[in-house]
Amino acid sequence: xxxxxxxxxGQFTFLQKIGYVPTAAVVMLACAxxxxxxxxxxxxxxxxxxxxxxxxxxxxRGPNRVGPYGLLQFMADGVKLVLKExxxxxAADRNIFKxxxxxxxxxxxxxxxxxxxxxxxxxxxxNIGILYLLATGSFTVIGLILAGWASNNKWALLxxxxxxxxxxxYEIPNALAILVxxxxxxxxxxxxxxxxxxxxVHHWFIFSSPFSLLAFFIYFISxxxxxxxxxxxxxxxxxxxxxxxxxxxxxxxxxxFFAAEFGNIYVVSAVAVTCFLGGWQLPLLxxxxxxxxxxxxxxxxxxxxxxxxxxxxxxxxxTFLAWKALSAFVWDVRRKRAFFGSRFVRYHSELLVLGLLxxxxxxxxxxHLPLRPHLSTIxxxxxxxxxxxxxxxxxxxxxxxxxxxxRWTLPRLRVDQLMGVCWKYLIPxxxxxxxxxxxxxWLFS
Amino acid sequence: xxxxxxxxxxxxxxxxxxxxxxxxxxxxxxxxVIHMCRxxxxxxxxxxxxxxxxVPYAHFMPYTDRLDYLAAMNxxxxxxxxxxxxxxxxxxxxxxxxxxLVAELNRIISHLISVGTFxxxxxxxxxxxxTLREREWVNDLFEELCGSRLTYNYIRFGGVAFDLPDGxxxxxxxxxxxxxxxxxxxxxxxxxxxxFKERLIGVAVISTQQALDYALVGPNLRASGIDWDLRRDEPxxxxxxxxxxxPVGGSEFGELGDCYTRYWVRILEMEQSVRIIRQxxxxxxxxxxxxxxxxxxxxxxxxxxxxxxxxxxxxGFFLVSQGGLRPHRLRIRTGSFSAMSIVEEVGSGxxxxxxxxxxxxxDVVAPExxx
Numbered sequence: 001x002x003x004x005x006x007x008x009x010g011q012f013t014f015l016q017k018i019g020y021v022p023t024a025a026v027v028m029l030a031c032a033x034x035x036x037x038x039x040x041x042x043x044x045x046x047x048x049x050x051x052x053x054x055x056x057x058x059x060x061r062g063p064n065r066v067g068p069y070g071l072l073q074f075m076a077d078g079v080k081l082v083l084k085e086x087x088x089x090x091a092a093d094r095n096i097f098k099x100x101x102x103x104x105x106x107x108x109x110x111x112x113x114x115x116x117x118x119x120x121x122x123x124x125x126x127n128i129g130i131l132y133l134l135a136t137g138s139f140t141v142i143g144l145i146l147a148g149w150a151s152n153n154k155w156a157l158l159x160x161x162x163x164x165x166x167x168x169x170y171e172i173p174n175a176l177a178i179l180v181x182x183x184x185x186x187x188x189x190x191x192x193x194x195x196x197x198x199x200x201v202h203h204w205f206i207f208s209s210p211f212s213l214l215a216f217f218i219y220f221i222s223x224x225x226x227x228x229x230x231x232x233x234x235x236x237x238x239x240x241x242x243x244x245x246x247x248x249x250x251x252x253x254x255x256x257f258f259a260a261e262f263g264n265i266y267v268v269s270a271v272a273v274t275c276f277l278g279g280w281q282l283p284l285l286x287x288x289x290x291x292x293x294x295x296x297x298x299x300x301x302x303x304x305x306x307x308x309x310x311x312x313x314x315x316x317x318x319t320f321l322a323w324k325a326l327s328a329f330v331w332d333v334r335r336k337r338a339f340f341g342s343r344f345v346r347y348h349s350e351l352l353v354l355g356l357l358x359x360x361x362x363x364x365x366x367x368h369l370p371l372r373p374h375l376s377t378i379x380x381x382x383x384x385x386x387x388x389x390x391x392x393x394x395x396x397x398x399x400x401x402x403x404x405x406x407r408w409t410l411p412r413l414r415v416d417q418l419m420g421v422c423w424k425y426l427i428p429x430x431x432x433x434x435x436x437x438x439x440x441x442w443l444f445s
Numbered sequence: 446x447x448x449x450x451x452x453x454x455x456x457x458x459x460x461x462x463x464x465x466x467x468x469x470x471x472x473x474x475x476x477x478v479i480h481m482c483r484x485x486x487x488x489x490x491x492x493x494x495x496x497x498x499x500v501p502y503a504h505f506m507p508y509t510d511r512l513d514y515l516a517a518m519n520x521x522x523x524x525x526x527x528x529x530x531x532x533x534x535x536x537x538x539x540x541x542x543x544x545x546l547v548a549e550l551n552r553i554i555s556h557l558i559s560v561g562t563f564x565x566x567x568x569x570x571x572x573x574x575x576t577l578r579e580r581e582w583v584n585d586l587f588e589e590l591c592g593s594r595l596t597y598n599y600i601r602f603g604g605v606a607f608d609l610p611d612g613x614x615x616x617x618x619x620x621x622x623x624x625x626x627x628x629x630x631x632x633x634x635x636x637x638x639x640x641f642k643e644r645l646i647g648v649a650v651i652s653t654q655q656a657l658d659y660a661l662v663g664p665n666l667r668a669s670g671i672d673w674d675l676r677r678d679e680p681x682x683x684x685x686x687x688x689x690x691x692p693v694g695g696s697e698f699g700e701l702g703d704c705y706t707r708y709w710v711r712i713l714e715m716e717q718s719v720r721i722i723r724q725x726x727x728x729x730x731x732x733x734x735x736x737x738x739x740x741x742x743x744x745x746x747x748x749x750x751x752x753x754x755x756x757x758x759x760x761g762f763f764l765v766s767q768g769g770l771r772p773h774r775l776r777i778r779t780g781s782f783s784a785m786s787i788v789e790e791v792g793s794g795x796x797x798x799x800x801x802x803x804x805x806x807x808d809v810v811a812p813e814x815x816x
Binding site: 058161 | 453455456461462463476477564567568569570571574575578635638640641643644796797798799801
């Protein structure tokens with residue numbers, strides 16, 4: 001089994017002197033720390049993004065007070081949630097009430113174990129990774145029912161029951177869609193699924209057959225239903241159930257619910273990216289299967305078209321930054337502002353920093369690469385960790401944006417309609433996809 | 446062992462996001478299905494009718510603002526017409542046109558709120574902020590006109606409090622030019638949304654007979670297929686000179702009298718209001734805006750009932766005067782009150798989510814229910 005501990009152990013000889021078990025313990029702890037922090041950061045980022053997206057769709061501004069562009073708003077919110085009084089209703093089942101949000105959080109945090117960040121960057125590439133994800137996803141429903149029940153509130157109970165019916169039902173199409181992928185990839189390991197999609201955009205499962213394309217939509221819809229987002233947010237339907245299962249929660253327990261919800265958005269997007277959008281693979285990458293452990297060269301990792309595309313992206317980004325800076329500069333010149341106190345400095349100082357970093361990185365890379373491509377640590381870090389991570393993250397963010405965007409655009413379904421969508425449409429379509437994919441593979445391979 | 450289930454009593458409100466103010470419904474539900482739904486009103490009772498007996502006629506005008514805070518102009522207008530008819534006060538023609546103009550403008554923004562909150566109750570938040578954005582513009586116009594943005598207190602006995610400011614009509618036309626395409630945008634955005642239609646079509650149907658039995662008024666009545674609009678059938682002010690259609694619910698979008706028809710009638714009414722306002726702008730006469738009397742107003746003894754078409758249907762004022770400075774009795778009949786009465790009959794058998802749709806589609810405003 002491929003995992004970070006084995007990788008590091010094989011790679012760095014000094015670890016072998018320490019021994020396997022202590023290394024594993026330290027690495028695991030470090031991983032847990034990193035993942036939990038990443039999880040927290042992502043949740044925070046999503047609360048920010050959600051409010052920004054809400055602002056854009058609602059023709060208002062969204063958070064813009066705390067930090068640059070309101071970016072630190074989530075920290076302020078987090079501090080507020082931690083400091084608030086934690087109220088437990090007198091008639092609540094105290095222990096279950098206290099425990100429920102953390103069960104929810106646990107389910108989400110556990111999912112991060114098998115979510116890849118790059119070809120070498122995954123905590124544990126379980127050979128049943130995707131099955132494991134389905135299992136951890138089910139923690140959510142227990143947490144929600146417990147929360148709904150323990151609150152001793154009828155609205156919460158209704159929310160809990162709704163979520164139970166919803167999540168249990170939607171797990172079926174979800175699993176069916178994933179089975180299509182497993183069938184196509186021939187493996188359940190997350191990295192294996194990504195590697196099976198190597199060789200360019202037409203090998204990604206979303207485009208590789210009509211059935212897997214359909215499976216992508218089935219997965220995406222049922223996944224949104226599983227994480228209770230609009231148009232399937234009936235467990236917390238604000239205008240019907242006030243707040244649903246979390247109605248009696250306050251302070252950090254309430255925060256835990258939201259951290260789990262927003263963390264789940266990333267999990268769902270990441271799984272969709274892994275299963276259907278080629279994971280951390282670049283769209284035009286030729287082959288990543290024959291990559292050596294750590295010492296491969298540029299040619300084997302990136303095709304010429306990929307380099308071109310990266311350059312194009314860089315050029316676009318540079319143009320955008322330059323345009324922003326220039327427009328601010330023109331604004332200043334027109335109003336004859338002094339340099340300090342000008343719009344350019346006040347609002348776009350981060351652009352300057354970003355531009356400098358960008359330029360510096362490009363120059364150093366350009367100088368560095370041709371000289372010692374096989375030995376360069378920076379190069380290795382960038383192309384083995386950073387670039388795949390950015391690719392994966394970018395794709396995941398794109399899907400997440402769609403989820404957030406829907407949240408603010410669509411009305412919500414009624415309970416019976418929601419069940420109808422699942423049992424009448426998604427599940428039959430899921431079976432159809434599974435059988436169709438089998439035929440497709442039998443015909444074309 | 447047979448599984449026993451029992452119904453539960455669910456208390457919806459007075460603090461509930463979709464009860465639009467302070468309404469309370471006592472539900473007996475079997476899971477999500479409502480077996481009984483009883484509205485419990487009175488949380489916003491301020492004794493407006495009693496206040497009317499304590500203050501001079503003119504002093505009651507600001508209270509009518511609070512009668513239906515989303516359509517203060519229409520409430521002003523209804524009360525003003527009642528007193529004018531009772532006391533036989535002449536209104537200059539320019540004032541009549543201004544009154545119709547502001548009343549229709551207020552109908553637009555009232556329906557905007559209705560449509561926006563309706564979408565929000567169905568889970569779509571964005572239409573609400575967009576309709577509020579448009580409403581903001583009208584609020585600005587009203588602010589220019591009379592200094593307030595919500596409770597206008599603009600209409601006086603015998604006219605209106607202020608003349609139109611310079612360039613007001615141009616700015617109003619600009620708003621209308623902006624607003625008409627927006628309506629089409631809303632239709633693309635929410636009215637024609639598949640989920641939205643699924644949620645509303647065929648839900649909480651109020652039959653024609655039921656609508657008559659419960660004395661529904663306004664858009665709710667017309668959505669049930671009864672072609673009745675006081676602006677056309679019993680014209681007051683200068684509505685008789687205006688050309689407009691009365692949208693009546695049909696079965697083109699599903700069942701007659703369902704939630705979607707009630708929603709759609711409001712959308713169509715906004716279009717008609719724009720038409721009326723454009724005619725007012727075109728025909729706006731010069732002259733006095735207020736036939737102002739220096740004397741204290743005394744209404745001759747007698748009874749009068751005057752009804753006008755407010756955004757939430759017929760708004761009736763029944764005035765009993767014994768010839769003094771104050772009314773002997775002022776009874777106010779509002780559309781929201783009769784709309785609330787039908788909730789109990791239509792509400793049972795719905796799901797909780799449908800009840801939210803029903804309340805939103807009746808466009809109930811709590812202060813108008815309780816007065």
